[in-house]
Amino acid sequence: MASVDAALISRVVERFGKDPQRLMDIVREVHGELGHVSEDAVDSIAGVLGIHRVQVADMASFYSFFDREPGARYTVRLSNCVVDKMNGMQEVAAAFEKAVGVRFGQTTPDGQIGLRYTSCTGMCDQAPAALINGLVVTGIKPADVPAIVEALKREHGKVGGSVLFPNAEVQLNLRQAGPVVLGPFENGSAIRKSLALSPEQVIDEINKSKLRGRGGAGFPTGMKWSFCRKAKGRHFLICNADEGEPGTFKDRLLLTEAADLLFEGMTVAGYALGAVEGLLYLRAEYAYLWPRLEQVLSRRRRHGLLGQNIAGREGFDFDIRIQMGAGAYVCGEESALIESLEGKRGAPRDRPPYPVQRGYKLEPTSVNNVETLCCAARIMEKGADWFVKHGTRDSTGTKLLSVSGDCKHPGVYEVEYGITVDKLLQLVGGEDAQAVQVGGPSGACLAPKDYGRKISFEDMPTGGSIIVFGPKRDLLKHVLDFTEFFAEESCGWCAPCRVGTTLMKMKLEKILDGRGTASDLEELKQLGTTVKMMSRCGLGQSAANPVLTTLQNLPELYRKRITAKDFIPHFDITAAFSEQAAVTGRKFVDHEEAHA
Amino acid sequence: MSGQTVKITIDGSVVEAREGLTILQAAGEAGIYIPHLCYHKDLLPGGHCRVCTVKVNGKPINACTMVVGGGMVIENDTAELNDLRKSIIEMLFVEGNHICPGCEKSGNCELQALAYRFGMMSPRYPYLFPAKQVDGSHPNVYIDRNRCILCGRCVRSSQEKDHKRVFGFEDRGIQMRLAVDSERQLAETDLAAADKAASYCPTGSLVVKRVGWKMPVGTRKYDKEPIGSDIAGRRK
Ligand SMILES: Cc1cc2nc3c(=O)[nH]c(=O)nc-3n(C[C@H](O)[C@H](O)[C@H](O)COP(=O)(O)O)c2cc1C
Ligand code: SF4
Numbered sequence: 001m002a003s004v005d006a007a008l009i010s011r012v013v014e015r016f017g018k019d020p021q022r023l024m025d026i027v028r029e030v031h032g033e034l035g036h037v038s039e040d041a042v043d044s045i046a047g048v049l050g051i052h053r054v055q056v057a058d059m060a061s062f063y064s065f066f067d068r069e070p071g072a073r074y075t076v077r078l079s080n081c082v083v084d085k086m087n088g089m090q091e092v093a094a095a096f097e098k099a100v101g102v103r104f105g106q107t108t109p110d111g112q113i114g115l116r117y118t119s120c121t122g123m124c125d126q127a128p129a130a131l132i133n134g135l136v137v138t139g140i141k142p143a144d145v146p147a148i149v150e151a152l153k154r155e156h157g158k159v160g161g162s163v164l165f166p167n168a169e170v171q172l173n174l175r176q177a178g179p180v181v182l183g184p185f186e187n188g189s190a191i192r193k194s195l196a197l198s199p200e201q202v203i204d205e206i207n208k209s210k211l212r213g214r215g216g217a218g219f220p221t222g223m224k225w226s227f228c229r230k231a232k233g234r235h236f237l238i239c240n241a242d243e244g245e246p247g248t249f250k251d252r253l254l255l256t257e258a259a260d261l262l263f264e265g266m267t268v269a270g271y272a273l274g275a276v277e278g279l280l281y282l283r284a285e286y287a288y289l290w291p292r293l294e295q296v297l298s299r300r301r302r303h304g305l306l307g308q309n310i311a312g313r314e315g316f317d318f319d320i321r322i323q324m325g326a327g328a329y330v331c332g333e334e335s336a337l338i339e340s341l342e343g344k345r346g347a348p349r350d351r352p353p354y355p356v357q358r359g360y361k362l363e364p365t366s367v368n369n370v371e372t373l374c375c376a377a378r379i380m381e382k383g384a385d386w387f388v389k390h391g392t393r394d395s396t397g398t399k400l401l402s403v404s405g406d407c408k409h410p411g412v413y414e415v416e417y418g419i420t421v422d423k424l425l426q427l428v429g430g431e432d433a434q435a436v437q438v439g440g441p442s443g444a445c446l447a448p449k450d451y452g453r454k455i456s457f458e459d460m461p462t463g464g465s466i467i468v469f470g471p472k473r474d475l476l477k478h479v480l481d482f483t484e485f486f487a488e489e490s491c492g493w494c495a496p497c498r499v500g501t502t503l504m505k506m507k508l509e510k511i512l513d514g515r516g517t518a519s520d521l522e523e524l525k526q527l528g529t530t531v532k533m534m535s536r537c538g539l540g541q542s543a544a545n546p547v548l549t550t551l552q553n554l555p556e557l558y559r560k561r562i563t564a565k566d567f568i569p570h571f572d573i574t575a576a577f578s579e580q581a582a583v584t585g586r587k588f589v590d591h592e593e594a595h596a
Numbered sequence: 597m598s599g600q601t602v603k604i605t606i607d608g609s610v611v612e613a614r615e616g617l618t619i620l621q622a623a624g625e626a627g628i629y630i631p632h633l634c635y636h637k638d639l640l641p642g643g644h645c646r647v648c649t650v651k652v653n654g655k656p657i658n659a660c661t662m663v664v665g666g667g668m669v670i671e672n673d674t675a676e677l678n679d680l681r682k683s684i685i686e687m688l689f690v691e692g693n694h695i696c697p698g699c700e701k702s703g704n705c706e707l708q709a710l711a712y713r714f715g716m717m718s719p720r721y722p723y724l725f726p727a728k729q730v731d732g733s734h735p736n737v738y739i740d741r742n743r744c745i746l747c748g749r750c751v752r753s754s755q756e757k758d759h760k761r762v763f764g765f766e767d768r769g770i771q772m773r774l775a776v777d778s779e780r781q782l783a784e785t786d787l788a789a790a791d792k793a794a795s796y797c798p799t800g801s802l803v804v805k806r807v808g809w810k811m812p813v814g815t816r817k818y819d820k821e822p823i824g825s826d827i828a829g830r831r832k
Contacts, residue, residue: 043779052761052764052777053777053778054761054763054775054776054777055761055764057764057775058764058766061766061767062768328768345765345768350641350643350658350662352662352663487769488769489769490768490769490770491768491769491772492746492765492767492768492770492772493643493644494643494644494645494646495644495645495684495687495688495691495745495746496646496684498746498769498770499687499688499690499691499724499770500687501769501770502724502769502770503687503721506722523720526683527683527721529680530680530683530684530687533649533656533680534646534649534680534684535646536646570722
């Protein structure tokens with residue numbers, strides 16, 4: 001390989017302290033310089049790090065933002081989330097193919113532009129969206145595409161610098177700020193209040209607030225911190241900013257508008273846990289936020305709110321490092337996130353042991369969602385008694401919801417726990433919804449008969465994704481989209497999820513094709529049950545939810561689609577031979593008619 | 597591991613389990629067979645196949661990784677769990693290209709043996725017919741990825757037993773595949789004929805050359821008795 005590349009790789013590896021656990025960063029930088037991670041680069045990275053090439057290849061091949069083959073100068077990654085599709089993504093894709101002259105999955109012969117699809121980019125409130133070399137482009141209409149492509153052809157796309165193409169802007173879309181998370185906040189106030197207490201007292205206050213995790217699982221935060229603190233070892237705090245659930249973008253808003261509050265919450269957690277290092281795992285799609293977040297961190301260090309002897313307290317040291325992800329939804333699962341932080345493929349671990357016992361570097365680790373940590377800071381600032389005044393008895397505080405789909409006002413809403421789906425639909429202008437997906441694809445699909453249900457841990461929990469389906473939508477198509485998403489994002493470690501998600505997808509395709517029978521519905525349910533019951537992590541355990549919840553709540557969707565026949569084979573021989581039939585000009589004989 | 601024991605219940609029988617053992621190990625000591633595939637007693641558990649899933653106090657739990665706890669009420673040999681396990685075996689059959697009648701591992705293959713044990717006639721799922729790579733480059737060992745079920749035994753045994761790193765994985769999801777520690781093929785790795793890694797494959801995917809047909813079909817391990825009989829035979 002060219003010696004210049006070898007020199008570059010040595011330099012990068014040295015800069016990360018020759019630490020194999022920083023493999024994500026090393027590969028990311030090398031990828032940034034060379035445009036892909038070649039076989040030679042894999043060898044060279046392994047050589048300098050003193051590890052095996054199979055370890056480097058294992059990790060690099062796992063993440064969708066690392067290309068193993070030479071990529072294009074500019075890669076357009078069009079978000080193919082359900083909500084993007086609802087907003088005309090397919091037309092935009094066609095416009096790109098026309099303007100660029102290649103299909104999705106291909107690169108122009110001169111290597112200038114490549115077209116790819118990518119999973120939800122967290123821009124559903126301004127869909128369709130795309131990432132062009134990391135730059136976010138939103139609200140794309142087919143008519144915008146020629147100008148974007150023209151800019152890329154003439155290299156005016158300057159990523160990171162002054163950007164010339166249209167739509168390269170992320171709207172905030174904050175529709176309703178509530179009093180708890182998004183109320184006015186004075187920097188340092190939560191830290192000072194916490195330092196007046198012992199770490200145990202801070203945990204007591206969090207316990208008193210009944211704060212539960214906002215990332216989806218809803219585990220009591222005080223309890224998590226307490227388990228972690230009590231476990232022996234070097235403690236770590238991780239903030240989960242992977243926000244990959246399709247239809248979720250509330251952490252994006254917090255990272256943009258409330259970075260100080262978040263870092264304050266992380267610092268408070270660091271104090272409570274006795275951790276000296278905090279890590280923020282930021283999804284690759286949000287790389288555009290990185291420089292600004294680093295600025296906030298520097299400012300906080302200058303103001304004595306981070307670093308050594310924080311807020312003047314002798315011996316209270318805590319700092320935060322930002323780790324970029326590289327495109328893998330499963331890395332939002334806390335143990336996969338930890339594996340990824342350690343420079344490996346994002347394969348979840350079997351639990352127990354839980355991260356609070358053995359997490360990052362096998363040390364006690366608390367993983368908390370962005371919103372959870374923001375809440376924690378507010379609780380320390382204003383007190384648990386103030387916090388529990390909001391929400392319901394078991395779901396205290398407020399929740400940030402990311403609302404998208406068929407509604408007049410998509411965006412982020414801070415609402416009190418206990419709000420009904422009905423009330424929410426009025427708020428967002430989506431009263432005519434035929435169904436609402438609460439909690440993203442991992443959540444549940446609710447029919448109008450369920451709109452009286454309350455957003456809360458005791459009734460309808462959600463990490464914050466709300467997707468509204470208007471009356472004209474073909475819901476089953478979106479069930480297929482969701483299922484495809486899980487098949488695409490399955491890490492592959494365990495058999496039921498790896499194979500089962502693909503089989504569910506095939507089954508749905510058959511039904512949507514008009515070739516499904518009543519026995520296919522039974523088999524679909526059985527398949528979904530295996531995937532749900534037998535999978536290793538939360539991804540597999542919820543991958544069948546779109547199928548299972550619609551089979552249960554909206555069975556007529558399926559019944560309308562199936563035929564009266566007893567059995568139709570999966571393999572469609574007529575379709576398989578259609579090309580040959582067209583070439584030879586011979587027609588198929590319908591076997592049933594022929595045998596009648 | 598301490599000398600203490602805890603009491604657990606498996607399918608209604610009370611079992612004294614040594615503390616620190618996994619459910620799978622404790623059941624095995626008591627002569628209770630929990631079906632498993634990617635697990636091997638010499639190796640650390642991998643958690644890939646999920647065939648050993650049992651219900652602990654009503655919740656599905658992986659038996660090869662979960663450590664016993666006093667008072668656990670475990671369901672194992674139930675119609676529901678056995679059908680779920682069977683359906684995983686069927687998934688593995690359609691995910692690859694398995695040619696049992698012509699496969700040199702037939703009769704000694706744990707995947708095939710589990711299919712027999714669960715009474716699988718043919719998979720209920722459509723075959724995926726994937727295109728897989730075969731690697732015959734090494735003088736003593738060959739890889740046929742058509743029959744690989746990604747159990748990771750070779751990956752683990754190469755590390756744990758041979759203190760090497762000949763095998764790994766690549767890619768993810770349904771594209772995930774077995775990889776070797778060289779740019780192209782097995783011959784370029786440091787795999788030696790005597791390495792233990794080649795002997796842990798439960799199927800006919802990683803096979804030592806020139807010995808496959810030594811033992812006649814019909815006289816092989818699972819030709820004689822169903823998989824798990826040795827464990828169940830230990831039951832007092
Ligand atoms: C497939 C999968 C994806 C997840 N993605 C996220 C995520 O993007 N952000 C998040 O905070 N939690 C996510 N979680 C939940 C985390 O595993 C974990 O429960 C959470 O980060 C804990 O923080 P909390 O207690 O503050 O909610 C995900 C879980 C699974 C199974
Ligand atoms: S359930 Fe899916 S994502 Fe989770 S470990 Fe298994 S294959 Fe990986």
